[in-house]
Amino acid sequence: MKEGPDISRIAALIGDPARANxxxxxMSGKALTATELAGEAGVTLQTASAHLAKLQATEMIAARKSGRHKYFTLGGDDVGHVLEALMGLAAGAGHLRTRTGPKDAALREARVCYSHLAGARGIALYQGLLRRGVLQAEGEVIRVTPAGSAFLCDFGIDLDALGRAKAPLCRSCLDWSARQTHLAGSVGRALLTRMQALGWCTRQEGSRVVTFTPAGATAFAQTLG
Amino acid sequence: MKEGPDISRIAALIGDPARANxxxxxMSGKALTATELAGEAGVTLQTASAHLAKLQATEMIAARKSGRHKYFTLGGDDVGHVLEALMGLAAGAGHLRTRTGPKDAALREARVCYSHLAGARGIALYQGLLRRGVLQAEGEVIRVTPAGSAFLCDFGIDLDALGRAKAPLCRSCLDWSARQTHLAGSVGRALLTRMQALGWCTRQEGSRVVTFTPAGATAFAQTLG
DNA sequence: TAAATGCTTCGGCTAACGTCGAAGTATGAA
DNA sequence: TTCATACTTCGACGTTAGCCGAAGCATTTA
Incomplete structure (x- = not known):
């Protein structure tokens, strides 16, 4: 009866406020978990899960499981293109959002990703360890080199104790603020714990922000970054 | 809380099947009345009126009263851009319309795009006129050549009468079935009208399918294709 | 003037869908 | 193992909004 591809199904998906959020x-290109997206959308986790399932069924978003988390990204460039065009149209029609918050500047700098360090500092840490030969990456598998074991032991981390646990020592984790890999796993957690013990950084209560002291920042740059 | 313009309002407008239709x-660029659009959308006039009011309130379409008719057109190029992007995404996601009945093949072959010929025949017509030097394309602008004027006059089309109307003589129209350009505008309309008058083809009532008679098809191929 | 056509508004009906509580699975941590 | 976290599924509720019949304007035609 009508001609052309069916626009309305896809547009209706974007048309819900929660899904649009x-x-x-x-749109930033970051990978986010279901819980984070629920917060962004302003709905509960159950509701967000239903929305994410619908978006994934139409391939508007892609999911990747990592541990017990599920990371979502946009389905492709064409999806971003549609959203961009819609934003332009909405902006022109005067449907701007009321306010924008400068909240996440600190989050981008340094934050905890469950138990390890993420953000710009986290990426610097991961790349620094690679450059120093402590870690070696083969695809998505990360190993600690023999020289790296000594380095970590010197830093105050008991690799043998970590090795007895079932959890993998090293794991790559996708960063949402820069969409780059940083270090997770028990070694990543131990590094953050150790840095906190050394007084390099502190965690803000009720937030994921990690604050580095001036002395801690310089020590971090010298030793690890 | 959220950043960026509010996509969902506009997307929800497109998300309704009737409004999407x-x-x-x-999208053809032609101005249509409320009654015609109601038929296209498959709803009654009252329902269409409500939809048109909503679309007009957000400036996605523009209205122009002429006598007791109300002609609607798209609000602007950015609206068309959004629709194009959505069509590409919908086509890529495999969300083509479900009912691919026997009409579909006929629609791809030859159909009216409001008032001019579209489909495979429409593309053949356009390319044939280009090859014969009747038309000349410069980017998206299409002009009738001096030799083409004589050709069209010979075919029984009064270009002078068409020129007095406000509508552009020639307009390019993108075909969804083949993603190629075909001829719209008043010349395109006049060509279809003339071919019907010559008995080359007939329109099916209540449908957009155009059926060519065997004699009409050969005449079409010799004269225009 | 009256009749006809094109469009708008009003009222009520219906169906669809977003929402969340609660329970169920899966993975990681202790 | 036992607990905690992350996510999914189920069921029910409630709001929303599309839809059309009928009546109301507005404009053209006879």
Whole structure:
């Protein structure tokens, strides 16, 4: 009866405020978990899960499981293109959002990703360890080199104790603020714990922000970055 | 809380099937009345009126009263851009319309795009006129050559009468089935009208399918294709 | 003037969908 | 193992909004 591809199904998906918020949050190119996206959308986790399932069924977003987390990204460039065009149209029609918060500048700098360090500092840490030969990456598998074991032991981390646990020593984790890999796993957690013990950084209560002291920042840059 | 313009309002407008049909119908660039759009959308006039009011309130379409008719067109190029992007995404996601009945093949072959010929025949017509030097394309602008004027006059089309109307003589129209350009505008309309008058083809009532008679098809191939 | 056509508004009905509580699975941590 | 976290599924509720019949304007035609 009508001609052409069916626009309305896809547009209706974007037409829900919660889903639009989810897609807008993913527009930065960052990978986000379901819980984070639920917060962004302003709905509960159950509701967000239903939305994410619908978006994934139409391939507007892609999911990647990592541990017990599920990371979502946009389905492709064409999806971003549609969203961009819609934003332009909405902006022109005067449907701007009321306010924008400078909240996440600190989050981009340094934050905890469950138990390890993420953000710009986290990426610097991971790349620094690679450059110093402590870690070696083969695809998505990360190993600690023999020289790296000595380095970590010197830093105050008991690799043998970590090795007895079932959890993998090293794991790559995708960063949402820069979409780059940083170090997770028990070694990543131990590094953050050790840095906190050394007084290099402190965690803000009720937030994921990690604050480095001036002395801690310089020590970090010298030793690890 | 959220950043960026509010996509969802506009996307929700496109998300309704009736409104999506209306917008798709207006994609040809032609101005259509409320009654025509109601038919395209498959709803009654009252329902279409409500939809048109909503679309007009957000400036996605523009209205122009002429006598007791109300002609609607797309609000601007950016609206068309959004629709194009959505069509590409919908086509890529495999969300083509479900009912691919026997009409579909006929529609791809030859159909009316409001008032001119589209489909495989429409593309053949356009390319044939280009090859014969009747038309000349410069980017998206199409002009009738001096020799073409004589050709069209010979075919029984009064170019002078068409020139007095406000509508552009020639307009390019993108074909969804083949993603190629075909001829719209008043010349395109006049050509279809003339071919019907010559008995080359007939329109099916209540449908957009155009059926060529065997004699008409050969005449079409000799004269225009 | 009256009749006809094109469009808008009003009222009520219906169906669809977003929402969340609660329970169920899966993975990681202790 | 036992607990905690992350996510999914189920069921029910409630709001929303599309839809059309009928009536109301507005404009053209006879």
């Amino acid at each position: 989810i897609l807008t949050a993913l | 209306i917008l798709t119908a207006l």
